[in-house]
Amino acid sequence: GAGVSQSPSNKVTEKGKDVELRCDPISGHTALYWYRQSLGQGLEFLIYFQGNSAPDKSGLPSDRFSAERTGGSVSTLTIQRTQQEDSAVYLCASSLEGSLAYGYTFGSGTRLTVV
Amino acid sequence: EDQVTQSPEALRLQEGESSSLNCSYTVSGLRGLFWYRQDPGKGPEFLFTLYSAGEEKEKERLKATLTKKESFLHITAPKPEDSATYLCAVTTGGFKTIFGAGTRLFVKA
Numbered sequence: 001g002a003g004v005s006q007s008p009s010n011k012v013t014e015k016g017k018d019v020e021l022r023c024d025p026i027s028g029h030t031a032l033y034w035y036r037q038s039l040g041q042g043l044e045f046l047i048y049f050q051g052n053s054a055p056d057k058s059g060l061p062s063d064r065f066s067a068e069r070t071g072g073s074v075s076t077l078t079i080q081r082t083q084q085e086d087s088a089v090y091l092c093a094s095s096l097e098g099s100l101a102y103g104y105t106f107g108s109g110t111r112l113t114v115v
Numbered sequence: 116e117d118q119v120t121q122s123p124e125a126l127r128l129q130e131g132e133s134s135s136l137n138c139s140y141t142v143s144g145l146r147g148l149f150w151y152r153q154d155p156g157k158g159p160e161f162l163f164t165l166y167s168a169g170e171e172k173e174k175e176r177l178k179a180t181l182t183k184k185e186s187f188l189h190i191t192a193p194k195p196e197d198s199a200t201y202l203c204a205v206t207t208g209g210f211k212t213i214f215g216a217g218t219r220l221f222v223k224a
Contacts (some may be wrong), residue, residue, distance in 0.1 A: 004158070023201060030209070040204070042119075043159070043214035056211065091158050100147040100166075106158030 003025075004107035006092050012113045013082055021077040021110045025094030032075050033095075033104060034067060038088045046090075049075065050097055082114045117142040121203050121215035128222050139185040146210075148161045148186050150179050151202040153217070155183045155190030159202055193222045 005024040013019050025032050034046040038096050039051055045059035049069045060066070064082075069075040093104035117139045121206035128134055136178055140148065163172045165181040172179050176197065178189040188201055200217040207213075 002214075035214070038209075040216070042216040043204075045211055045213070048211065050210070058211075093158070100164050103149050103151065103161035103164055104159075104212070105161070108156070108158050 004092055004094055004105050005017040006090075006107035006110050008110060009108065010113075012115060015084060015114055016081055018078065018080045019082055021079075021090050021092075021112070022090030023075045023077070023107060024104055025073065025075070025092070027073075028096070029094035029105070030072065031095045032069055033078050033093045034075070034115065035091045035093065036088045037091055037109070043091065046071045048075070079112075082112075084114045087112055087114045117205070117207060117213050119203055119205055119213050119215040121201075121218050123218060124216070125219040126221070128190075128193055128220070130194055130222055130224050133189070133191045133193070135190070136188040136201055136203075136220070137185060138188070138215055140203075140205050141184075142205050142207050142213070144208045146206045146208060148181055149204040149206070149212070150177075150186070150188055151204065153200045153202055162201075190220070193220075195222045195224050198222045 007022045022078045032049040035043040047067045048056040064080045067077045089109040091109045093106045095104045120139045139213045147164050150162040153159040164177045168183045176191050180187050200219045203216045204212050204214040
């Protein structure tokens with residue numbers, strides 16, 4: 001596609017429910033990243049996928065968070081048993097592996113609200 | 116611990132009033148420093164990559180510079196459409212990118 005697509009754009013869920021957030025990266029981009037942005041805060045790294053390599057999960061805040069990337073393309077971030085502190089904007093980005101010249105291309109994010 | 120600090124948190128300018136945003140960093144093994152622009156409700160938009168001290172890059176009214184400890188984003192004669200949050204980020208050897216909290220820029224006509 002022309003850009004990174006994320007869905008849904010907004011999600012309101014009840015505390016304790018599970019949610020799935022989807023990311024469609026730019027075709028041909030082998031690297032995919034998930035970040036979380038809380039109000040007034042910087043972007044917090046969550047997870048990084050690169051080709052067929054094992055993902056770097058070092059930023060996942062707890063074992064309630066997991067992510068997968070199927071076929072080297074679409075990625076899903078799953079949050080189980082959501083808590084109010086999970087409320088944030090979840091941003092997905094993709095890039096050409098090893099290339100820093102063009103930075104990351106970000107989607108518009110999914111705004112998650114846990115009530 | 117790798118760290119990126121941006122200042123000021125917010126900056127209010129009159130149209131045409133030039134100024135600079137600061138990004139100081141402490142990382143082991145800098146591979147690249149990035150500047151992004153973020154508009155409300157949207158993801159960050161890439162502006163520049165800087166790789167080594169002394170490097171400069173320009174785009175329209177924006178100019179980014181890099182030293183061994185900090186980067187500056189200079190805004191010359193800003194316009195209201197330059198109002199946004201500007202994010203600085205650094206990438207180290209592990210391909211993990213660390214972002215600063217950003218500077219919110221307001222330019223009044």
